Amino acid sequence: MQKGNKYGLHRVIEPPGTLPQPAWKVDNTPVIYDNEILIDVNVLNITASAFTRIEKEAGKDEEKIKQIILDIISERGKFNDPVTGSGGILIGEVAQIGSALQGKIDLAVGEAIATLVSLSVTPLYVEEITGIDVSKDQVYVKGKAILFESGIYAKLPHDLPEALSVAMLDVAGAPAWMAKIAKAGDIVVVIGTGKAGMLCLHEAKKRAGITGKVIAIDYLKEQCDLVASLGLADIVIQGNATKPLEILEKVSSVTNGRMADVTFNTVDVENTEMATILSTKEHGTIYFFSMSISFTKAALGAESIGKVVNMLVGTGYTEGHADITLQILRENPSLYNYFTKLYQ
Amino acid sequence: MQKGNKYGLHRVIEPPGTLPQPAWKVDNTPVIYDNEILIDVNVLNITASAFTRIEKEAGKDEEKIKQIILDIISERGKFNDPVTGSGGILIGEVAQIGSALQGKIDLAVGEAIATLVSLSVTPLYVEEITGIDVSKDQVYVKGKAILFESGIYAKLPHDLPEALSVAMLDVAGAPAWMAKIAKAGDIVVVIGTGKAGMLCLHEAKKRAGITGKVIAIDYLKEQCDLVASLGLADIVIQGNATKPLEILEKVSSVTNGRMADVTFNTVDVENTEMATILSTKEHGTIYFFSMSISFTKAALGAESIGKVVNMLVGTGYTEGHADITLQILRENPSLYNYFTKLYQ
Numbered sequence: 001m002q003k004g005n006k007y008g009l010h011r012v013i014e015p016p017g018t019l020p021q022p023a024w025k026v027d028n029t030p031v032i033y034d035n036e037i038l039i040d041v042n043v044l045n046i047t048a049s050a051f052t053r054i055e056k057e058a059g060k061d062e063e064k065i066k067q068i069i070l071d072i073i074s075e076r077g078k079f080n081d082p083v084t085g086s087g088g089i090l091i092g093e094v095a096q097i098g099s100a101l102q103g104k105i106d107l108a109v110g111e112a113i114a115t116l117v118s119l120s121v122t123p124l125y126v127e128e129i130t131g132i133d134v135s136k137d138q139v140y141v142k143g144k145a146i147l148f149e150s151g152i153y154a155k156l157p158h159d160l161p162e163a164l165s166v167a168m169l170d171v172a173g174a175p176a177w178m179a180k181i182a183k184a185g186d187i188v189v190v191i192g193t194g195k196a197g198m199l200c201l202h203e204a205k206k207r208a209g210i211t212g213k214v215i216a217i218d219y220l221k222e223q224c225d226l227v228a229s230l231g232l233a234d235i236v237i238q239g240n241a242t243k244p245l246e247i248l249e250k251v252s253s254v255t256n257g258r259m260a261d262v263t264f265n266t267v268d269v270e271n272t273e274m275a276t277i278l279s280t281k282e283h284g285t286i287y288f289f290s291m292s293i294s295f296t297k298a299a300l301g302a303e304s305i306g307k308v309v310n311m312l313v314g315t316g317y318t319e320g321h322a323d324i325t326l327q328i329l330r331e332n333p334s335l336y337n338y339f340t341k342l343y344q
Numbered sequence: 345m346q347k348g349n350k351y352g353l354h355r356v357i358e359p360p361g362t363l364p365q366p367a368w369k370v371d372n373t374p375v376i377y378d379n380e381i382l383i384d385v386n387v388l389n390i391t392a393s394a395f396t397r398i399e400k401e402a403g404k405d406e407e408k409i410k411q412i413i414l415d416i417i418s419e420r421g422k423f424n425d426p427v428t429g430s431g432g433i434l435i436g437e438v439a440q441i442g443s444a445l446q447g448k449i450d451l452a453v454g455e456a457i458a459t460l461v462s463l464s465v466t467p468l469y470v471e472e473i474t475g476i477d478v479s480k481d482q483v484y485v486k487g488k489a490i491l492f493e494s495g496i497y498a499k500l501p502h503d504l505p506e507a508l509s510v511a512m513l514d515v516a517g518a519p520a521w522m523a524k525i526a527k528a529g530d531i532v533v534v535i536g537t538g539k540a541g542m543l544c545l546h547e548a549k550k551r552a553g554i555t556g557k558v559i560a561i562d563y564l565k566e567q568c569d570l571v572a573s574l575g576l577a578d579i580v581i582q583g584n585a586t587k588p589l590e591i592l593e594k595v596s597s598v599t600n601g602r603m604a605d606v607t608f609n610t611v612d613v614e615n616t617e618m619a620t621i622l623s624t625k626e627h628g629t630i631y632f633f634s635m636s637i638s639f640t641k642a643a644l645g646a647e648s649i650g651k652v653v654n655m656l657v658g659t660g661y662t663e664g665h666a667d668i669t670l671q672i673l674r675e676n677p678s679l680y681n682y683f684t685k686l687y688q
Contacts, residue, residue: 007649009589019588019618021648022641085640121648152650173647244363245353274363288639288657295632295639295657296429297366302659303517304365304465305351306496311657313632313639315646 001099004033008148011123021121028077028123030144034100037147039092044139045170046088049268049291050081051137066129073126080120086291087119091166114169116152136343154322167343168325171196174289175203176321181285182207182262189260189279191241192267193218193227200264201232202328230334241267244274251279265290273298280309289314345443348377352492355467365465372421372467374488381491382440388483389514390432393612393635394425395481410473417470424464430635431463435510458513460496480687498666511687512669515540518633519547520665525629526551526606533604533623535585536611537562537571544608545576546672574678585611588618595623609634617642624653633658
């Protein structure tokens with residue numbers, strides 16, 4: 001076997017000298033180097049932002065969606081949506097472990113895993129797309145992927161359905177960062193109550209606890225009703241996060257002007273930076289977990305109203321993020337039942 | 345006088361219901377509402393990113409630069425570069441104070457001030473551009489500006505030249521955040537050693553102190569020599585921040601693989617996110633002070649290599665940022681002399 005670089009530099013084709021993630025094109029030849037893991041891929045779990053973007057381009061036509069996805073993979077050697085820049089994760093079974101890794105990692109051929117680095121960094125070779133489930137942003141494939149030495153993965157747990165685990169792991173970074181940031185007694189606002197938002201709400205209630213207050217904000221009435229019925233928040237607000245002043249007023253009203261200590265934005269819609277900033281108190285912490293966030297709008301937005309807040313660029317990873325996120329399903333039967341129906 | 349809104353909502357023309365900063369167009373009529381301050385504007389100090397962008401579009405032709413700036417202001421009612429999204433700051437004298445603010449603020453008609461909210465949020469009416477200094481990104485004008493009730497400003501100090509103060513205040517957020525973040529004993533890396541970078545280096549040396557280590561990185565040899573001759577860093581590295589692996593190797597080498605506790609990126613160039621992330625140790629803090637940063641590249645970049653870092657969206661403001669930044673000039677005679685020559 002050829003000796004590979006830890007970060008997968010040996011796979012970068014274009015432009016040379018870059019890392020695999022920013023690279024336009026990587027080498028997806030399904031023959032491993034000595035420090036790589038070869039995976040038989042079953043499912044691609046595409047990010048909501050990329051899937052929504054592609055669905056729009058395809059006018060919701062499933063065959064066109066498949067073709068767009070195949071084209072991206074064939075052109076770039078990885079699934080890395082050129083418009084949104086995002087990827088997703090995959091599941092499969094370990095097919096082969098490079099000689100330099102054998103005995104060093106806790107993994108055996110045949111084990112089911114999910115890669116926890118983005119698809120945007122993972123060389124992927126797809127023979128065919130066998131199916132697609134637009135309701136889950138999932139694509140079923142026959143193919144191979146390469147995991148680099150620096151890549152992270154989670155073994156899929158035996159006590160949870162596979163599709164459910166994968167869907168959760170895709171957004172595992174958000175609830176895990178909530179677990180790190182939210183403290184006892186905090187007022188926590190979660191804007192956007194999709195999959196990531198709901199998991200964040202559970203963690204927020206757990207960490208802020210009985211002395212804290214957890215506020216969920218969503219644009220859709222049915223989503224607000226759902227969050228309320230699942231008992232995920234102390235207060236549920238229906239509001240439009242692209243209307244900062246509407247959100248400011250509503251959060252101010254339910255917190256008596258105290259505003260949030262911690263605000264998580266999980267909305268995949270543009271122009272929600274300002275509502276997030278206005279919801280947060282002076283010196284509070286904001287975590288942006290959305291690829292629709294504009295760095296410039298966030299930076300200049302806070303400056304434009306003289307507000308001092310710690311605004312974190314939300315990455316999809318922190319230590320133990322898979323454990324924290326899968327544990328939520330074991331702790332919260334209502335959420336478990338809801339997600340099981342959705343991602344069975 | 346008409347009653348105005350604290351955030352200047354009454355000035356937003358397009359689209360309605362937004363705040364002045366994200367608004368495409370604001371009303372720049374130079375007649376104040378009861379809670380506004382009218383300013384006789386003398387100088388616009390445009391952000392490096394916007395000025396460079398406009399200079400390029402104009403092919404360095406000064407008359408064309410003027411025209412582009414006038415066109416932006418006339419179309420948007422504010423100087424808010426439509427490409428980079430950034431603005432800058434202005435200086436002038438207080439011309440009139442709204443009736444609702446009189447007696448409530450520490451300001452008198454005739455006093456020289458700099459506005460410390462971005463030009464991208466400030467209604468601006470320019471009669472003419474009387475001069476331009478491309479070496480300072482400064483535009484001399486005859487005009488009026490409006491400061492909202494939520495707007496922040498600094499009185500210009502009597503012991504420092506006006507042009508110098510303004511040039512410094514434009515980037516005051518970066519050294520002030522460095523003052524908050526860098527702690528005794530930290531290894532601090534500053535990528536980019538322009539105006540903001542140099543001020544950050546001074547603060548880093550002061551806060552990290554004798555037990556810390558301050559590392560400056562710049563692309564240009566002459567800038568590296570300058571930083572070394574001014575004594576701003578313990579170690580100066582010449583390197584290209586768009587080549588993450590080159591920077592990783594160099595920072596690793598001078599820190600014996602420990603990497604930085606705190607990394608400030610002040611480079612106005614695209615694709616420097618990864619070099620910044622790779623320079624920083626696990627659980628370190630990154631402050632991105634550049635409008636060229638891509639939110640997606642930073643988020644996915646860290647995720648792609650499984651690195652856990654706190655990445656802050658760098659705003660141009662925190663409490664006392666003007667005081668902290670102007671104090672640097674009093675504390676550091678070499679830097680004072682250098683900047684005085686540059687911005688006299």
